[in-house]
Amino acid sequence: MGVDLAGHIEDTKLAEALSERYIAYAMSTIMSRSLPDVRDGLKPVHRRLLYAMQQLRLDPTSGFKKCARVVGDVIGKFHPHGDASVYEALVRLAQDFAVRYPLVEGQGNFGSIDGDGAAAMRYTESRLTEIAQTLLDGINDDAVDFRPTYDNEDHEPIVLPGTFPNLLANGSAGIAVGMATSIPPHNAGEICRAAKLLIEKPEATVAELVDYIPGPDFPTGGILVEDRDSIIRSYETGRGSFRTRARWEVEQGRFGTWCIVVTEIPYQVQKSRLIEQIAELMEQRKLPLLGDVRDESTMEIRLVLEPKTKGCDPEVLMETMFRNTALESRFSLNMNVLGGDRVPGVLSIKQVIQAWLAHVHEVLVRRSNHRLAAVLRRLEILDGFLAVYLNLDEVIRIIREEDEPKVCLMKTFTLTDIQAEAVLNMRLRSLRRLEEMEIRKERDALADERKSLETLLGSEKRRWTRIGKDLDATIKKFGSGPLGDRRTTIAEPPKAIDISAALEVDREPLTILLSSEGWIRAMKGHGLDPEGHRFKEGDSPGLMAECQSTDRVCLIASGGKAFTLKAADLPRGRGFGQPVRTLMDIAQEERIVAMFPVTEDGRRLIASESGRGMIVSEAGIVAEKRTGKQVFNVKNGESVFACIPAVGTHVLAVGHNKRVLIFPMEQVPEMTRGSGVSLQKLGDSTLRDLRAFTLEEGLLWQPGQRVRPAADLAPLEGRRGAVGRAAPQWILRKPS
Known part of the structure; x- marks a missing residue:
């Protein structure tokens, strides 16, 4: 008798109920929606x-x-x-x-x-x-x-039988709960050849597989510009990315003119959106070498890029296009799939091919067993037919006269139930003499097939040989021709092209102004007085840096991150500029403590409020992305105090505890990232000032004061990390 559960209420904790239901939802999304199966790739x-x-x-x-x-x-x-x-x-x-x-x-x-x-x-x-x-x-x-x-x-x-390597051949993409997958398409012929290598040599390395599968093969073609070592690492770990570029060529026109024709674009890039992006960047003057863009595509892609001047180098023009547009893009690799046991995991390319081969082997065994069972059933029936053909008159008599012909046939001719049933269902036309010969011929053929199947099922080596032949058939059928030929060209990573010389046509002196409220703008010329420019109500001058329009400007945030902006991209004119937070992802509670143009051999001394510091190279902290680059690791509750040019021979540090210390700059290590070392032991105090200078030339502390020679500074010298001496009055005196 069933239990009536209507109106039944069971108390349970909300956290447990939510957890149980969310896990059920997450597993449903992972298993039944977002992740492909490694066996059939679907x-x-x-x-x-x-x-x-x-x-x-x-x-x-x-x-x-x-x-x-x-x-x-x-x-x-x-x-x-x-x-x-x-x-x-x-x-x-x-x-x-x-x-x-x-x-x-x-x-x-x-x-x-x-x-x-x-x-x-x-x-x-x-x-x-x-x-x-x-x-x-x-x-x-x-x-x-x-x-x-x-x-x-x-x-x-x-799962589907999947004797085609669909997972790698067509790739997959999906976002589940807490995990995602992203697998680029590959060439089926190359995958099958790599699979044959694994059959012959199961211990083959990923590097050996890359000899057969050099990289993805995108349906839209393009050029893969990724170095081999990077591709091997990506395939070994199942995570990475592949950089692809559009395919292009130069078409010569009349009177020395030329244009660039793009015939293939990166995978999953929409052509119409790409043209819109190029047009927007031209309007924003971020593609100074490009004169015009036209779409002359029919069924084939044909994007025409015209330079502003015919004296421009095509390689340089395309380098600016690759850096700023989707003509170069990255496709991520995350081989997160459901294994044969339905458990998700990130696999290497070798594990993916091995899992597919194991599936193909299992399918071969199951199909062979199924066929063998069908052959044995048919042989049993044919043996029954041959037994009764020796005495057809008796068979006819039994069927006509006996009350239970099936039982009588089984007893008279020693037939099984299946054989007797087949004899009773036999048509009259099958009783002709010629039919007996056909049955004997079919029985001999089935006996040979039975022997072949039993041999195949009894030898694992024969089964893998058979799979190898099937792979050869797949290569022959789908590995060449318009469908099977490789479309994406594998190329060496491009050499760095210096485009600054080409952009120097617009080179001009600029002064970058950053207000105290965080509004940034670029003013034409050098030697400007920030007080002479307008600011928003309640705002005032902050940081200033003189540079050229072709320079990159680095901003150091109090949280220790370095952000890089192109001077040419900063807003111009007589307005108030643009909030710097719209150009980079900086935390709300942080502020900009330093701003300077980047030089190739420049070095900076960066220090925290607690008196820790280190030297960094300007070229090493460049990061042209919104998220910036973490350079100095600040501790809880403190921030970056200063980032000054690391020039000269000595460093002077002053704390709010009125202690001063001068030490050689060579005692400060140069690092790419870290928390630095102790510059001055400050205890509970914080840094008040930090200077870098050359000891032999002396120190000018404030404008209007005299230069303090090395003899005056000698009492203040010590080793890095010391407490220091009491600061003299000329250091503590406030500027007039």
Whole structure:
């Protein structure tokens, strides 16, 4: 008798209830939506799409059916989600610019590389491709396990037989809960050759596999500019990134003019958005060498870039384009997949291929066992036929006269139940003499097949040899021709091109002003008086730096981060400028303590309020990204006090405790990042001033004072990290 749970309330802690439900949701997202299976490289929605299309008999040789019919079957039988998401998945499988080896052949408008969407599903039609057929091959031969569908009315495959390396060939991308996956597409022929190497040499290293798989092979082509060592590291760890560039060439015009034609763009870059980005940057004067951009594309990509002057170097122009636009992009690698045991994990490329090969081996064993069982059943029936053909008259008599002919046949001719049933179901036309000869011929052929299957199942070496031959067939079928030839060129990392000389046409002196409230602007000229410029109400002059328009300006935040801005990109004119926080990600409670133009051989002495410091090179702290670069690690409750030029031979440090110390600058180490060393022992006090100078030349402490010679400074000298001496009055005296 069932228990009536209506109205039953059970007390539980909210944290436990939320945790249980969130974990269930997270696992559902990871397992059933976002991560692909390492064996067939598919997510559930893609697997259900292909299986539903196979059920509808949409093989490559059949006619097309409306996508609405396919989507309806998928959401009605297998995938209880929205029709829009299922149709989007179907469309992507048919886009030759989105997947390297399309699994669906579309008829109608399936979108474009410009970012145009596909037509509604009621207008488009689809069917499976040969590659999808390869993934499904053997699904009716007990090659994989099935499970009940969500409504228990049907069954669906847990994984496809997958004798095509789909995971690496087509790649995958997805965001789950707490984890994500990003796998670029590769060349199927190269993957199969690497798989053959692992069959012959299981201990092969990733470096040896990279000889066969030199890098991703994107459907949109392009040029991969990543060094081999970096590619090997990425494939070994399953994490990394690949830098790709557009393919371009120079076309010569009349009278010495020329233009650049881009014929291939990086993967997943929308052409229309790329052109918009270039136009925006031209308007902002961030592409000073580019005169015009035109889209002359038809079915093939053709972007025309015209230089401002024909004297410009094409390599330099393209370098500015690569640095500022999506003509160069990075595709991340994060091989986070569901293993054969349905457990997510980040795998190396060797582990991915090994897992796929193990799946292929299991499918071969299961299909061979299934075929062997079918052969044995058929042989049993044929043996029964041959037994009764020796005495057909008696068989006919038993069927006509006996009350239980089946039992009598089994007893008279020593037949099994299956054999007797087959004899009783035999048609009269099969009683002709010629049929006996056909049966003997079929039996001999099946006996040979049985022997071959038993030999195959009895030898693991033979099975791997058979898999190797299947891989050769895949290479022959999909590894060459318009579909199989490599599209992405593997190139050496480009050499650094100095574009500053080309940009010197706009080189001019600038003065960068940063107000106390954090508004930054660039004023033309040097020797400016900041007091003579307008500021917002309540604002006042802060930091000032003189530079050239081609320079990079470094800003040091009180939290120890260094930010780099291009002087040419800073707002000009007579306005108040732009809030510096909109140009870089700086914490709200932090402030800018130093601002200076970057030089190649310049060095800086950076120090915290507590008296710790170190020397850094200006070139080493450059980071042209919004998040900046952590240079000085400050401790809790303190901040960077100063960042001054590290010039001269000695350093003078003064604390608020009125102690002063002079020590050689060579005692301060040069570091790329750290907390520094103790410059002066201050106890509970903090730094008041920090100076760098040359001892032989003396020290000018304040304008208007006399230069203090080395003899006057000798009593204040000591070793770095000492407490120091009592500060003389000329140091403590406030400037007039």
